[in-house]
Amino acid sequence: MPLADKIRPKSIDEVVGQNHIIGKNKVLNRILESPFLPNMIFFGPPGVGKTTVAEIIAKQSNKTFYKINATNSSLEDIKKVVADLEMINNVQGVLLYIDEIQSFNKKQQQSILEFMENGKITLIASTTENPYHYVYKALLSRSTVFEFKLVDKKDIIKGLKRAVEILKKESYVEMLFTEDALEDIAIISDGDMRKALNVLELVAYSTKPNKDNIVNINAEIIKKSTFTKILNFDKKGDNYYDILSAFQKSIRGSDPQAAIHYLARLIKGEDLISICRRLLVIASEDIGLAYPNAISVVKSCTDSAMQLGFPEARIPLAQATILLATSPKSNSAYLAISNALEELDNEFVMDVPIHIKDAHYSGAKKIGRGLEYLYPHNYKNHYVKQQYLPESIKDSIYYVPQENKTEQNIKKYLEYLDDNS
Structure with a gap:
């Protein structure tokens, strides 16, 4: 058994x-x-x-x-x-x-x-x-x-100690296990109690006793046994999406240490495409206009990663991850498009104002297209106040500048145009 x-x-x-x-x-x-x-x-x-x-x-x-x-x-x-x-x-x-x-x-x-x-x-x-x-x-x-969650390391060690007592009773030789050895087995098992017991059993019965007929199991024995730690990572399973979620939320939370940790777990799963896609969306969703050039840097890093492949791809991926985690954050672009899409689903929206409809065809003026359009470049600051939104939603606000240096400059610029038009 x-x-x-x-x-x-x-x-x-x-x-x-x-x-x-x-x-x-x-x-x-x-x-x-x-x-x-x-x-x-x-x-x-x-x-x-x-x-x-x-x-x-x-x-x-x-x-x-x-x-x-x-x-x-x-x-x-x-x-x-x-x-x-x-x-x-x-x-x-x-x-x-x-x-x-x-x-x-x-x-x-x-x-x-x-x-x-x-x-x-x-x-x-x-x-x-x-x-x-x-x-x-x-x-x-x-x-x-x-x-049921992954078993904590200290609980796995507790279970291993119970198992050691069983092995000692059943073995014809004396068995000694160091605390370091049990801790290493617990680390290898990655929260899986059954895996930890299987490793313990294999090490116990594959290690030769010394001249005193004692089996000494220490950390060095565990390392020499060449066990490979297998992370709980299934590309089609729930855990996979949990790691991707933790990766994005760590970057969003400006925690480069946690972001790199979850990147490492994703790299172990060798799913390069999902990592690149997630980094690209983070650059716009979570950093956005607070650092508009972030997406250009991330695109270069992800392109490099795709060309390099693993294992070298890990380096530009780490660069992009650290850049995003340490960048100022803004979700104003995400909120703006989300607000606009929600409005389309829930509000009555009239036709495009006639003065900004396409007028580049013969007969457009005969049906009123573009007649009252004001060309902004003909005015001071290349700006003139006119209505662009449909009449029914002409006062809608989608984009709201957030509290970061870039967007505060945007806010000042828009206010300047409004005051000087």
Whole structure:
């Protein structure tokens, strides 16, 4: 039996991590202490305890337990569970655990709705994907969603120490693990408890004992084992968009350290196109008119990155990221176009004023096109006051200069034109 199964907690008190939902007076503990068991959906990355907690809840309930893995099951497997509902040993109802429920299609998920509503089936489902994207809405509305997060380093070390005690009891040789070694394993695992246990087990059984028949596991042994840290990065998954979001928000928040951190995570995923697209939109959405030349620099950096490819692309990408993170910020251009588009959706907008309609064709003047148009270059400061917006929205304001040096100069210029026209 793998070490991860040997150490699998038998009670909720043995579960490491998930302190936001597990612990004294926390929600899952209160559910276990209550006679009422709701339908639940657990979502989060692999190796963080979703299946373990589901099985603990199942054992403590008085319901008959069925377990299905959606990746290798079908509608027939659900029908078998439904067929067993009237059996005498199922009078207290059935607890159905569906692992990786995102792999079931809509019809498969719908097939258990009726039995959830009449209480014959209590559902616990787990998924590594965001359930709000992948779980059928009617099923989702009948369930309570719990997010399981990556396990903290100190909690992984706590779990590793429990596992070490099991290894010592089962081994024919003495085993010694240094704190540094356990910490390195925790770092390699990147929040995945199962991965950490697998690394621990492999190192323990692949390290030769010394002449005193003692297996000494230290940080040097871990490094020599050439484990590669695999980040939780799925280009089609929810975590991918979380990293992209954190990347943009860190730049918007003028935090170059965090911005570079998330850039590094995106670079590990080797998705060059998404990084370049995000940098280009940030240059206009978040920096905009506060530093209008930012987009020119970023375009040069992203063009260079696309031509270079990885690994060299990381350098111009870092340059663009730091430039944007440390630039003054303005979202006035983003707000201006958003306001204009929203107005088009919600307001009655009349025709383009006739004096600024196209008049470059034969007969335009006969129908009044451009007759009253005032050519700005014929006037002082190349400006003359006239109406450009349609009559129904002639007083609309979309662009409002923000409090940065460039836009304050824009504001002064517009005020000057207005005062001197």
